[in-house]
Structures are given as structure tokens and as C-alpha cells.
Amino acid sequence: MSFSTELIEAGTPILDHIMEHPFVKGIGAGQLSKEALMFYVTQDFNYLNEFLHADAVALLKSTSREDMQIIDNQLDFLLSSESEAHKNFCEVAGTSYKSLQGQPMAPTTKLYTNHMLETLKAGDLIDIIAAMTPCPWTYAEIGKKLVEQGKNTPDNVFTPWIELYADTADEDSGETPEQLPLFEILDREAPKYSRQRLNQAKRSFLESCEFEWDFWEQAYYQKDWQFLPGVKLPVGTTVKTK
Numbered sequence: 018m019s020f021s022t023e024l025i026e027a028g029t030p031i032l033d034h035i036m037e038h039p040f041v042k043g044i045g046a047g048q049l050s051k052e053a054l055m056f057y058v059t060q061d062f063n064y065l066n067e068f069l070h071a072d073a074v075a076l077l078k079s080t081s082r083e084d085m086q087i088i089d090n091q092l093d094f095l096l097s098s099e100s101e102a103h104k105n106f107c108e109v110a111g112t113s114y115k116s117l118q119g120q121p122m123a124p125t126t127k128l129y130t131n132h133m134l135e136t137l138k139a140g141d142l143i144d145i146i147a148a149m150t151p152c153p154w155t156y157a158e159i160g161k162k163l164v165e166q167g168k169n170t171p172d173n174v175f176t177p178w179i180e181l182y183a184d185t186a187d188e189d190s191g192e193t194p195e196q197l198p199l200f201e202i203l204d205r206e207a208p209k210y211s212r213q214r215l216n217q218a219k220r221s222f223l224e225s226c227e228f229e230w231d232f233w234e235q236a237y238y239q240k241d242w243q244f245l246p247g248v249k250l251p252v253g254t255t256v257k258t259k
């Protein structure tokens with residue numbers, strides 16, 4: 018069994034829970050609160066900035082042009098296309114994208130990005146990519162499954178979001194999840210490592226999958242810092258979602 022198949026098998030129970038999450042169901046139903054959408058975009062803007070940094074280090078640690086091209090495509094998608102998904106949510110929430118940028122990280126965003134950044138300091142390419150892959154993998158699967166369920170109807174306000182991510186699964190080319198580009202890097206790297214090292218990378222992949230679920234949960238319930246009574250926060254450091 019390839020390493021990517023092993024990761025996908027291990028991560029599928031978490032993906033199944035993600036598909037059942039009320040935020041993801043809300044995308045399918047075209048109904049989410051303004052507060053949840055704004056919290057998501059505020060935090061995802063922060064998350065994707067750190068993901069870009071992770072991509073930059075992954076590029077630095079790549080040795081083949083093939084791997085560099087995959088990472089470059091990922092960077093390009095993040096910088097050019099993915100903001101369209103954020104703009105779709107902002108439009109439905111009736112707010113400007115700009116107003117949601119530059120806010121503090123909420124706890125789950127901080128934990129998830131720290132988990133990725135930790136691999137940049139101490140890890141090899143396989144560790145970095147293993148921690149990063151649940152991001153494109155779970156969203157491609159969400160988009161694909163929502164399309165399969167026929168949720169991308171003309172009257173669903175989130176159809177642009179659904180179709181953007183469904184396209185990343187590249188159904189037309191008949192690709193399997195294992196053929197998502199970051200999985201290709203993992204399969205090229207895996208034979209260089211011991212079983213123990215692969216298990217570490219697998220654990221890191223699963224932690225990121227779990228963080229993906231947490232990220233939906235954080236936005237749906239707007240789980241922000243709960244500073245203890247009496248704490249006076251510096252001006253301009255609270256997240257504005259209302």
C-alpha cells in the first residue's frame with residue numbers, strides 16, 4: 018500500500034465527521050449565520066498566511082523541480098484563487114473582505130498554525146508536507162462530495178465556494194485522492210524513511226485532519242479567547258465579527 022493510501026485510509030473517519038459538521042452542512046444548504054462566516058474568514062485569512070509561510074519553507078527543502086512545481090502551484094492557488102472563496106463568504110455576510118484582515122488569531126488557529134510551523138523548524142520535507150496535506154485534501158473532498166450531493170445549485174449562495182474546491186479534486190481527469198499533488202510528494206519521499214519516521218509523519222497528518230474539524234467548529238460557534246474577568250485587552254486586539 019502506498020503511503021498516501023495509508024494516510025487517506027487513516028484520515029477518512031475524520032473526513033466523514035467533517036462532512037457531517039454543521040458548518041459544512043450549512044455550506045451545502047446555503048445557510049450559515051453572518052457571525053460564523055465572518056469568524057471563519059477572519060481566521061482563515063490568518064491561517065492561509067501561515068500556510069504560505071509553510072509552502073515557502075517546503076519549497077526551500079525541495080530538491081526536485083517536480084516537487085518545486087507542485088509547491089509553486091499551491092502558492093499560486095492560495096494567492097490568486099483562494100481569496101475568491103473568502104469573498105464569496107464575505108458577500109453573503111454583507112461585509113468587506115478587507116475589514117476581516119489583520120485580526121488576532123483565535124485559539125484553534127494558533128494551535129493549528131503552530132502545529133504546521135513546528136514541522137518547519139525541526140522536520141524534513143515529508144514532515145512539512147504531511148502536516149500541510151489535510152488542508153487541500155479535506156477541502157477538495159468537501160467540494161467534490163457537495164457536488165456529488167447536488168448542492169451546487171444556482172440558488173445556493175455558496176455554489177462559487179463549492180465549485181472552487183470541487184475543481185481542485187479534478188474529477189474530469191479521473192484522479193483519485195492519492196493523486197492530489199501533495200500526496201505525490203509524500204509517496205516520493207516515503208521510501209527514504211524508516212517505519213518509525215513514517216509513523217511520526219502519519220501522526221502529524223492526522224493531527225492536521227483533526228485540526229481541520231476543529232477549525233469548522235471554531236468558526237461555527239465563534240470560539241474566541243475567553244479572557245478571565247478583569248482582563249483589559251489593548252485597544253484594537255479584539256476580533257470584530259459583529
Ligand SMILES: Cc1ncc(CN)c(N)n1
Pocket residue numbers: 061064065151152153156229232
Ligand atoms: C483551515 C483551512 N484548511 C484548508 C483550507 C483549504 N485550502 C483552508 N482555506 N482553510
